Amino acid sequence: AQKVTQAQTEISVVEKEDVTLDCVYETRDTTYYLFWYKQPPSGELVFLIRRNSFDEQNEISGRYSWNFQKSTSSFNFTITASQVVDSAVYFCALRDYNTDKLIFGTGTRLQVFP
Amino acid sequence: EADIYQTPRYLVIGTGKKITLECSQTMGHDKMYWYQQDPGMELHLIHYSYGVNSTEKGDLSSESTVSRIRTEHFPLTLESARPSHTSQYLCASRRREGSYNEQFFGPGTRLTVL
Numbered sequence: 377a378q379k380v381t382q383a384q385t386e387i388s389v390v391e392k393e394d395v396t397l398d399c400v401y402e403t404r405d406t407t408y409y410l411f412w413y414k415q416p417p418s419g420e421l422v423f424l425i426r427r428n429s430f431d432e433q434n435e436i437s438g439r440y441s442w443n444f445q446k447s448t449s450s451f452n453f454t455i456t457a458s459q460v461v462d463s464a465v466y467f468c469a470l471r472d473y474n475t476d477k478l479i480f481g482t483g484t485r486l487q488v489f490p
Numbered sequence: 491e492a493d494i495y496q497t498p499r500y501l502v503i504g505t506g507k508k509i510t511l512e513c514s515q516t517m518g519h520d521k522m523y524w525y526q527q528d529p530g531m532e533l534h535l536i537h538y539s540y541g542v543n544s545t546e547k548g549d550l551s552s553e554s555t556v557s558r559i560r561t562e563h564f565p566l567t568l569e570s571a572r573p574s575h576t577s578q579y580l581c582a583s584r585r586r587e588g589s590y591n592e593q594f595f596g597p598g599t600r601l602t603v604l
Contacts, residue, residue, distance in 0.1 A: 411592055419578060421595035465531055476521070477538075477549070478593060483531040 378403050380470050382481035389458050390489050397453045397484045399468030405429075409471040410451045411478070412442065416464045424466075427451065458488045493517055496581050496596035503571055504604050511566045511599045513581030520586035522564040523593060526550060527578040539564055540586070571603040 379402040389395045401410065412424040425435060427444050435442050439456045455462055468481045494515040503509055513522070524537040525548075535548030539558040553575070554568050564583075568575055578600050582593040 413595070419580075419598040419600065421580065421582075423592045423594065426592050467533065477535055478523075480533040483533075485531070 378405075378470055378472050378479045380468050380479055380481035382466075382468055382484050384484045385482070386485040386487070388487045388489065391459060392457050393488075394454060394456050395458050395486065395488075397455075397466050397468075397486065399451045399453065399481060401449050401451065401468070401470045403449075403470060403472075405473050407473045409473070410444070411469040411471070412451075412453050413467045413469065414464045415467065415483070421467065424453075455486075458486075460488050460490055462486060463488045494581060494583055494594050494596040496579075496599050498599060499597060500600050500602075502602045502604065505570075505572055507571050509568050509571055509601070511579055511581075511601070513564045513566070513596055514562050515564075515583045515594070515596075516562060517583065517585075517594070518561065519583035519594075520561065521584050521593075522558065523582040524548070524554075524556060524564070524566050525580040525582065526552065527580060527598075529577075533580070537566065571601075573603045575601060576603050577601060 381400045408429045410427045413421040415421050441454045443452045465483045465485045467483045470479045497512045520541045522539045525533045526536050527533050534550035536550050536552040537556040539545045545556050554566050556566050578598050580598045581596040584593045585591045
């Protein structure tokens with residue numbers, strides 16, 4: 377069965393701290409796609425990154441970086457030097473290649489205090 | 491920048507009323523989705539469509555119905571609202587071509603049924 381686990385329900389940090397959000401997935405597919413979305417207090421989901429199962433390259437975008445490891449079925453997200461504006465709920469998601477459905481984790485609420 | 495719109499953003503309504511939540515996108519996307527997000531943050535797919543005149547039920551059973559008469563429009567209707575329908579409803583869309591494409595989300599409708 378397809379599943380995404382975000383074990384951290386809530387994380388609180390002080391500004392400028394680095395923080396890593398964990399994501400572990402389960403799938404029997406050899407082809408699959410992983411995503412991270414950010415949900416600020418305003419409610420919309422904002423796309424952050426996608427990765428397919430054949431591309432294990434890590435990615436850095438400004439203060440954001442992602443570590444994809446197929447060996448441990450993990451797709452972790454790190455924010456370096458966190459800022460108050462990073463406060464949001466972050467969702468990891470897996471797309472089922474056959475059904476095209478997005479399977480979301482339960483989300484991690486990140487609070488960054490000044 | 492995603493061009494997907496939802497109205498109303500907030501709705502408070504009494505039990506038994508019929509309501510329609512609107513979702514429109516101007517990107518020409520074939521695939522559209524409705525998600526229900528409970529207060530615990532988890533997202534559940536309740537309806538999806540692969541194009542005009544195509545609608546399917548999602549993973550979470552819902553008393554709502556949808557229609558897809560035009561590519562850009564995917565409204566969700568509740569014939570008789572109940573307090574158990576209180577939730578946030580998020581609409582999303584993506585292009586048909588390319589498995590890799592991410593879903594773009596609208597700002598959501600926060601529904602409260604009294």
